[in-house]
Amino acid sequence: MHGTRILEEADRLMTVCNSCRYCEGLCAVFPAMEMRRSFSDGDLNYLANLCHSCGACYTDCQFAPPHEFNVNVPKTLALARADSYAAYAWPRAFAGAFARNGLVISLIAAFSVAAFIFGFAAWHDPQVLFGVHIGPGAFYRLMPHNAMVVLFGAAFLYAIVALVMGVRAFWRDIGEPAGIKTGVAELFQAIRDAGTLRYLDGGGDGCFNEDDRPTDRRRLYHHLTFYGFALCFASTSVATMYHYLLARQAPYPWWDLPVVLGTLGGIGLLIGPAGLLAERWQRDPELTDGARRGMDVAFIVMLFFTSLTGMALLLWRETAAMGPLLALHLGVVFALFVTMPYGKFVHGIYRFAALVRYAMERKALAQGAAE
């Protein structure tokens, strides 16, 4: 009936859960489930991406393993979620990147870093590469600004196109609720829910990770990671505006906005991913999708290295190490960009889309009840 064995299992579980409903107060997944009596592949992929993997429903479930009903919603939805990333990948030919994601991301990252180092070395004689460059435009003596813009702009644009195509396929598959258009209110609701990680709180007590005692650590680390990433992105945007609007060239002094934003974000992107990785390692194996850990680890490590190399570049930008560090940092960032549509990064995009869908369904339900 369903496309995969995992979706078959997800369907079985949603049928069990729909006849119980004890968990409906924990998160968005169960109320969304209750709006349905049967589940298409799209429905299940929607529920899978709505799940934040807080683990509360597993800990609370009287039918969790070792019970013979074997109800493990977080694990099953994690597997279905990972499958859905591949199912909606654009172009289709690259869906295989999700199969051995850790390896693929590692290879691309290694290749990208090597290409930048090799490129720098081939382009410049050693005095330039290992020279000390200071003052405005220092970075651009190693790589012209326009070359950076073209290369990174193209990579970023590609990532955006691929992500948009993926989320479009997802949105079509999960089906727009009849008669409801996405309104500003639903978008804001979804932004609030995503921005606060509302559904990672296990219904209020925190999420379950290594045992049956709830904590809020994963949410904290995720916030550090996400807002760290956002600050770094803001830093780059401000720097771009400086460059084009104010004709001020990087590097900027430590007190200037791009550096302050980048430093704060960088610190978040060091602590956050390190914490998430530690939590990932301690996580109860019953709650994880096992073999697919590579995808999570690859993305977390990529973010960590992005920050680590960026911070190193900031610290040693006025020394002879600047050239190699710049190559390293640009290599990592380039790899991050091009692998965005083919790694764990997409979880944020699909989950946000699912939250928008959920906000719309709630509205439709409220309207239906009011009539």
Next chain:
Amino acid sequence: MVDLSQKFDVLVIGGGNAALCAAISARRAGASVLVLEGAPKFYRGGNTRHTRNMRCAHDAATDILTGPYTEEEFWDDLLRLTGGQTDEELAKFMIAESKDILNWIVEQGVRWQPSLGGTLSLGRTNSFFLGGGRAMLNALYRTAEKLGVVIVYDAEVADLQIERGVFLSASLGQPVDGVTEVRASTLVAAAGGFEANIEWLKQYWGEAADNFLIRGTPYNRGSILKLLLDKGVQEVGDPTQCHAVAIDARAPKFDGGIITRHDSVVFGIVVNKHAQRFHDEGEDIWPKRYAIWGRLVAAQPDQIAYIIFDASVRNSFMPTLFPPIEGASIAELAGKLGLEPAALEKTVTDFNAAVRPGTFDHTILDDCRTEGVTPPKTHWARRIEAPPYLAYPVRPGITFTYLGTRVNRQARLVMKDGTPAANMFAAGEIMAGNVLGKGYAAGIGMTIGSVFGRVAGREAAKNARN
């Protein structure tokens, strides 16, 4: 590692809501507390695992309760549903105490939520546990552990040393850390009823009990109840009675919980293995109808029955765990159910012919009824005529038993001669019969457990100090 050879102030036997409330309340009163739970950790808590709400009196609406439920109304409900088989003093005491339980239980880490989708009319009277009964239990266990209550799982108590109404020690079936005899100043018995003890059920139900399905864990064997009654504690409640509902015959023998229930009787007819109807399917309104069908099916041959309905009502009730069995015709459906096709066709034809016109409304006792068929269907009667035809096979699902131990307002056990026990208390299902002689209303078992658990723990701690 905890030293079980020490003498504890309070020994709690059991691991559900009542046991944990007793343990927490005793510990908060300063006692050293040991909890012996006979089940493994995953199955801890007996029937509490499968509960979802508690019925507490309250004078005003709260953020999760839609309106007031006064002590008087609670008492009226209890009086009606037990047909007067209740100890008025104890019941009124429990109802008064239940008000404070709404807050006290939250202080022990339990979280409330508004009534669940599909739970009909309980939003005003019943407070629901966020995440259900197991979430509630987990919270109580976390609190108990944090307070320093010692908890041992797989610790089945095989015997109790009781002399002249004085508890001395409990003997473990299997040694724990080399200890087989556990000593304590006081005992709180909170180990539930005997619904999972098929041999015991057979004493009253005969071989039919072999076909009963047990809704809770296999660990509710009533061994502590039996020991107490054998050792001179006064009994209360009808030993032959149990709460039974119709559950899917495909459910596991034990621990299918709430999700195997069927409440689709009103949408069709119910036949036995001879394809004959045997009771008015339109007799009563939820939740009473929900509670009578277990007993009715238990009285049928082989303790099996089939709810027969058609495609027109397929989505009229909550989705079920097991899908209905389908047939394009009544004869085909009969074949799949192992019933005589001609007999089922005749039953359905006769029923359809007897249906009078009316306006269907399953939320009230409507005017859709039959005429000229025995037994009649007095409400919600509509013809079964839209294929595919559908059926759920059902068996009696036993929830709990009524036999218990007599207690007083201190939750103190009362001996056969009417004297209060020196140092023994009881809480939960093991003494529910004091308040609930028969019948049931949603959430009342949890009220009994929390109120008397809290009282028993407090009194036991006080007793241990003296």
